[in-house]
Amino acid sequence: MSNINTLELDNQIWKEFFLEDVVTINSGKRLTKADMKLGKMPFIGASEANNGITIFTSSKNESLDSNVLGVNYNGSVGFSFYHPYKALFSDDVKRVKWIDNSHNNRYTLLFLSSIIKQQKDKYAYGYKFNAQRMKRQKILLPVTQNDTLDWTFMEAYMKQKEQQILKPTIDKLCKLLIINNITGKGKLSxxxxxxxxxxxxxxxxxxxxxxxxxxxxxxxxxxxxxxxxxxxxxxxxxxxxxxxxxxxxxxxxxxxxxxxxxxxxxxxxxxxxxxxxxxxxxxxxxxxxxxxxxxxxxxxxxxxxxxxxxxxxxxxxxxxxxxxxxxxxxxMSSFMKDVERDILDTTLKMFNGKINVNKSKLWGGGKMERI
Structure with a gap:
């Protein structure tokens, strides 16, 4: 397994696949404006904005899905977005998941989304990315020495990208927190x-x-x-x-x-x-x-x-x-020690919460026994 701090695309083994060999492709369902009821559920259309969400509805049909990619085959052709939440999908959008359902998660699907988006320049409004063309579309994916899909790399690489994107924001929020503490509680104390x-x-x-x-x-x-x-x-x-x-x-x-x-x-x-x-x-x-x-x-x-x-x-x-x-x-020194303690306490509670959730998933349902 590669070190997450040194993951590079150039260092991986890549293999060409037809999309139909690695993913399932399901259609959305046509829902006209006249038949649509407003509500709180995202409706995914062939848009390149707002993660593909075009409106919120209370309507229901067989396109209801979650933990899935929505891939536009019409409109903004080739754009692909990940939807962890339940949503309805228009007939201009295909629902794409890995055939191996055990590896359908946020990170592997985001990796796949980035690969699919690379094909969008090939298609256009007059040359739709329909189901048949999707099936025969070739893509490159990382594989292991055994020539199987390298799920570990895909997941770790996207986690690394997520950290790189979030770090500046987290750093900025921490600074704002400290500024607010100093100019707020600090001045009061x-x-x-x-x-x-x-x-x-x-x-x-x-x-x-x-x-x-x-x-x-x-x-x-x-x-x-x-x-x-x-x-x-x-x-x-x-x-x-x-x-x-x-x-x-x-x-x-x-x-x-x-x-x-x-x-x-x-x-x-x-x-x-x-x-x-x-x-x-x-x-x-x-x-x-x-x-x-x-x-x-x-x-x-x-x-x-x-x-x-x-x-x-x-x-x-x-x-x-x-x-x-x-x-x-x-x-000043005492105040910042208190701020550090507050931040660490909050962070530890958050991670402890995640650990407890993961433990319940790992040991729950009688599927695994403790060693």
Whole structure:
């Protein structure tokens, strides 16, 4: 089985199949507007938008299906969408599933959908993707060394794609959660706040050093640049001279994805597209408290208006203060520990719930015995 972190299409064995050899193809059912009753059930038409849903109905017929692909053979020909929910299908849409029903799930069907969509340029309104043509349509699918369909790869590959798509959104939501906590509960739990220049907060403000792509040496040191993904890490290099190496600090992108800010506990090589923000003696949590506040610089700057060395010195952060008017780093650290605990508790409850559901499916019905 391939490692999910390194799954690549080019590394697989592929084999050509007729669609009819691997899937079942069933028709939808014609339902005129005059006969349709409005309701809550999705009705799948030959649309390329909204996952193929054209209206919601309370009508019923033999096209009712779920955990299935809807493949347009008319209208927006060749478009394919996955429907985990119960839905009705128009006569312009074919219902497609794997013949091996034990492998019909979200991920293998999404993999199949992406393969089928590659054929849409072959068909058009005047050359419909009807049932007969679908049956004889050839597609390439990954297979194992034994020449059988590689279900494990298809499922793992689509899970990997899902994670890649969701990660930026999850990261963004986590940042919003922290911002809301800080500006909401944080302000309520700490009555004194004050604006400080960056130069008052950080004892080290230093830009990284330019290193051309052609000069990158192979290695294992993280190279942090202006990307908004992967904690700002844009690759790994082996350069040790002529570079600036930072650690235990925040970086903020001063160009590219301007304002993107990340905390780095590890040592890394910094490009000239990021600026180090550091204060000796701070722990991880105090840095994390300031991170979403610094990220708000992205609202003020852009690709055409970079954060240069002078501008960042004039920027201010609104931070909690103690009775002496000094930055209350102790509060910031304690507050972020509470936020982390809340997030971890919520995440653990979610995963425990999934584990319990899976256990009930695994051991339920007397089909399997515990070992």
């Amino acid at each position: 700490h009555s004194q706040w004050k604006a400080f220049y960056f130069t008052e907060v950080f004892t080290e403000i230093q830009r990284g050093k330019r290193l051309k792509k052609a000069d990158h040496a192979e290695g294992e040191s993280p190279y942090v640049s202006s990307t908004s993904l992967n904690n700002g890490v844009d690759g790994f290099i082996g350069n040790e001279s002529g570079v600036r190496i930072f650690s235990d600090c925040i970086t903020v992108a001063n160009s590219g994805s301007v304002g993107s800010a990340f905390f780095h506990r590890y040592a890394f090589v910094a490009s000239d597209h990021v600026t180090q923000l550091k204060r000796e003696g701070l722990d991880k949590y105090a840095y994390l408290f300031m991170l979403p506040l610094i990220s708000r610089l992205s609202e003020k700057y852009s690709f055409n208006r970079e954060i240069n060395d002078e501008r960042i010195k004039r920027e201010k952060l609104l931070l909690p203060v103690d009775d002496n008017g000094e930055i209350d780093f102790t509060f």
